[in-house]
Amino acid sequence: MRLELVKRPQQSVLFSALSPFIAFALMVVAGGLIFLALGKDPVDGLYAYFIGPLTEVWSLHELAIKAAPLILIAVGLSVCFLSSNWNIGAEGQFTIGAIVGSAIPLYFPDLQNAAVLPMMLVCGAIGGAAWAAIPAILKARFNTNEILTSLMLVYVAQLILDWLVRGPWRDPAAMSFPQAPAFHSWAIVPELMPMSGRANWGIVFAVIAAIAVWFMLARTLKGFEVKVIGQSPRAGRFGGFSTARTIVFAFLVSGALAGLAGIVEVSGAIGRLQPQISPGYGFAAIIVAFLGRLNPLGIVAAGFVLALSYLGGEAAQIEIGVTDKTVRAFQGMLLFFVLACDTLIHYRVRLVRPAPAAAPAAGPTPATEAAHGHG
Amino acid sequence: MKKTLFALAATTAMLVAGAASAQDKAKACFIYVGPIGDFGWSYQHHQGALEMQEALGGPDKVEIAYLESVPEGADAERAIERFARSGCGIVFTTSFGYMDATNKVAAKFPDVKFEHATGFKREHPNVATYNSKFHEGRYVQGVIAAKMSEKGVAGYIASFPIPEVVMGINAFVLGAQSVNPDFKVKVVWANTWFDPGKEADAAKVLIDQGVDIITQHTDSTAPMQVASERGIKAFGQASDMIKFGPETQLTSIIDDWGPYYIERVKAVMDGTWEQHDIWHGMKEGHVVMAPYTNMPDDVKAAAAETEAKIKSGEFNPFTGPIMKQDGSEWLKDGEVAADGVLLGLNFYVAGVDDQLPQ
Numbered sequence: 001m002r003l004e005l006v007k008r009p010q011q012s013v014l015f016s017a018l019s020p021f022i023a024f025a026l027m028v029v030a031g032g033l034i035f036l037a038l039g040k041d042p043v044d045g046l047y048a049y050f051i052g053p054l055t056e057v058w059s060l061h062e063l064a065i066k067a068a069p070l071i072l073i074a075v076g077l078s079v080c081f082l083s084s085n086w087n088i089g090a091e092g093q094f095t096i097g098a099i100v101g102s103a104i105p106l107y108f109p110d111l112q113n114a115a116v117l118p119m120m121l122v123c124g125a126i127g128g129a130a131w132a133a134i135p136a137i138l139k140a141r142f143n144t145n146e147i148l149t150s151l152m153l154v155y156v157a158q159l160i161l162d163w164l165v166r167g168p169w170r171d172p173a174a175m176s177f178p179q180a181p182a183f184h185s186w187a188i189v190p191e192l193m194p195m196s197g198r199a200n201w202g203i204v205f206a207v208i209a210a211i212a213v214w215f216m217l218a219r220t221l222k223g224f225e226v227k228v229i230g231q232s233p234r235a236g237r238f239g240g241f242s243t244a245r246t247i248v249f250a251f252l253v254s255g256a257l258a259g260l261a262g263i264v265e266v267s268g269a270i271g272r273l274q275p276q277i278s279p280g281y282g283f284a285a286i287i288v289a290f291l292g293r294l295n296p297l298g299i300v301a302a303g304f305v306l307a308l309s310y311l312g313g314e315a316a317q318i319e320i321g322v323t324d325k326t327v328r329a330f331q332g333m334l335l336f337f338v339l340a341c342d343t344l345i346h347y348r349v350r351l352v353r354p355a356p357a358a359a360p361a362a363g364p365t366p367a368t369e370a371a372h373g374h375g
Numbered sequence: 376m377k378k379t380l381f382a383l384a385a386t387t388a389m390l391v392a393g394a395a396s397a398q399d400k401a402k403a404c405f406i407y408v409g410p411i412g413d414f415g416w417s418y419q420h421h422q423g424a425l426e427m428q429e430a431l432g433g434p435d436k437v438e439i440a441y442l443e444s445v446p447e448g449a450d451a452e453r454a455i456e457r458f459a460r461s462g463c464g465i466v467f468t469t470s471f472g473y474m475d476a477t478n479k480v481a482a483k484f485p486d487v488k489f490e491h492a493t494g495f496k497r498e499h500p501n502v503a504t505y506n507s508k509f510h511e512g513r514y515v516q517g518v519i520a521a522k523m524s525e526k527g528v529a530g531y532i533a534s535f536p537i538p539e540v541v542m543g544i545n546a547f548v549l550g551a552q553s554v555n556p557d558f559k560v561k562v563v564w565a566n567t568w569f570d571p572g573k574e575a576d577a578a579k580v581l582i583d584q585g586v587d588i589i590t591q592h593t594d595s596t597a598p599m600q601v602a603s604e605r606g607i608k609a610f611g612q613a614s615d616m617i618k619f620g621p622e623t624q625l626t627s628i629i630d631d632w633g634p635y636y637i638e639r640v641k642a643v644m645d646g647t648w649e650q651h652d653i654w655h656g657m658k659e660g661h662v663v664m665a666p667y668t669n670m671p672d673d674v675k676a677a678a679a680e681t682e683a684k685i686k687s688g689e690f691n692p693f694t695g696p697i698m699k700q701d702g703s704e705w706l707k708d709g710e711v712a713a714d715g716v717l718l719g720l721n722f723y724v725a726g727v728d729d730q731l732p733q
Contacts, residue, residue, distance in 0.1 A: 058456065065449060162566065198452075270449050275447075275535075279448060314442060318457065
């Protein structure tokens with residue numbers, strides 16, 4: 001006897017829309033059980049985790065700071081993933097964006113006027129796009145596996161950053177410690193409402209990017225091209241779309257947004273280049289992209305949910321006394337439940353008794369494979 | 376639903392009441408860069424925190440809170456601010472990368488005291504800095520290494536080329552050369568503070584290159600375990616790692632933060648806390664050598680003698696004549712290195728078989 005997934009002929013529209021909420025509810029239940037198992041009051045735990053961070057203004061600012069890079073990167077990744085380009089290297093594009101953007105104030109310290117910041121942001125986006133272009137061109141020209149190339153370039157980018165802040169860009173006033181000089185005030189992304197907290201314009205960029213990419217995907221021919229190539233490159237070719245062009249386009253958009261996130265993070269939230277600038281935003285954004293169902297507007301919501309899980313995890317550590325591992329467990333559960341709900345909407349589980357005729361259980365049809373690829 | 380709302384309201388009320396009663400006792404908060412289970416740097420800070428709580432009257436008198444594995448980026452500022460807002464009277468930020476964040480938050484919360492480990496920025500009167508002279512222990516290790524090594528070559532797993540680490544390598548070499556002037560040290564830069572896999576690989580590479588003693592300036596117990604498997608001797612780091620190498624560990628430099636945390640939290644409770652910059656070592660009990668094990672008695676005696684000399688202040692590991700790696704003179708005969716030079720140290724002494732990453 002075994003379990004088998006059978007594709008549903010028709011997916012429930014209602015449940016497709018409800019799926020993220022069901023997943024979230026399941027996670028809350030599972031989270032409550034975990035708190036119980038740890039000997040903590042589940043109501044206290046869940047309150048500290050999911051509601052506490054939303055009850056204070058400063059904490060909302062922090063939420064925006066945390067969500068901004070996740071959303072920016074994930075919105076770009078949605079273009080890649082929808083076109084079946086598995087860009088796993090957003091972390092590297094983020095890093096290179098931060099480096100190239102930072103080059104402006106570091107090399108032209110005397111340039112102190114309102115033009116500096118826009119130049120930094122543009123350079124950051126260009127840097128990220130250029131870094132993403134490497135796996136894109138390798139895939140388009142030589143059919144290399146972009147998962148490997150983009151991922152490996154993450155480590156290269158991080159080593160370049162490391163070398164720069166220890167070597168040529170090291171702050172002479174920093175007692176041989178590895179960090180670049182702090183940015184001057186013109187080179188810092190301004191705070192939105194400095195009176196109440198430190199959230200900066202990054203979150204605004206993120207929302208604008210999400211709306212723009214949503215419009216591109218939903219309303220333009222380019223967006224249609226991206227989705228067609230993603231689901232069926234053959235059909236796309238019949239329609240006159242170029243697979244190679246789509247690969248490069250998707251990677252450039254994704255890399256530019258990751259690069260922008262990188263320069264906004266170092267300029268706005270950190271204030272200087274240093275060896276560690278990201279706690280893995282480029283990888284966490286993959287979760288955000290899928291949690292948002294590869295829809296840029298969904299990604300905005302998903303970005304806030306994941307950001308909340310970081311902040312809530314911190315609050316729970318302090319107020320309830322659980323370890324930081326619970327944060328990771330909660331994030332893992334969230335992704336698990338989202339994927340599980342999606343799977344159960346597309347497929348139903350069937351108990352198969354051992355039968356002589358194995359024909360109905362034959363391998364997946366091309367149609368189900370496409371559904372897999374679509375995530 | 377009503378029940379849930381009631382429960383939520385009750386919880387909120389409890390939290391508010393809890394915050395009010397917390398005013399009567401001191402609250403000390405700690406931010407760690409690694410997990411408290413690293414058995415190295417963060418573990419020792421946490422042990423110090425627990426020792427402090429115990430010494431000052433237990434949980435009834437001092438509440439402690441901590442966050443572990445806090446990344447040294449934008450997250451640090453939020454973590455520190457969260458502590459400052461949650462009623463902490465004093466916040467210890469225990470990694471160099473928290474320096475800017477500590478000072479930024481300190482500006483916003485003048486009534487909260489901040490203590491930053493290993494940094495040098497005190498931009499506000501409520502920020503103090505503290506560090507320990509770990510290199511004193513490294514010198515003792517060097518003496519032991521030179522006596523124990525048959526090949527005259529030790530392997531050194533280093534984290535990042537910052538002054539503290541360079542200082543440690545230099546002190547180790549100087550200690551070893553005081554016994555065997557031809558002693559050499561091979562260095563592998565792991566570029567991490569805590570990554571058991573990388574640290575283990577570094578240890579294997581060094582052993583394959585022929586070193587027969589391993590020492591480390593990274594925080595996991597992996598190098599000790601690799602040395603155990605390969606049957607050579609090693610030194611522990613930050614905590615007593617004897618459990619991880621009962622036949623392997625010669626000694627370990629123990630970072631004992633307990634006395635310092637007791638002193639500083641007590642100062643906050645008494646209202647006598649003042650800003651300072653502290654760099655203490657063996658003399659003040661901030662750097663402690665684990666028992667000398669797995670070595671003959673004469674080596675033990677030599678190690679204990681060196682330790683005693685440093686402890687009494689009779690001897691400073693950085694006393695000339697000392698040559699730089701490039702052959703030029705650094706310290707003249709009898710000259711002692713100034714603290715300011717050491718804290719920005721960016722060159723090797725002679726005998727290090729490595730190029731310092733610049």
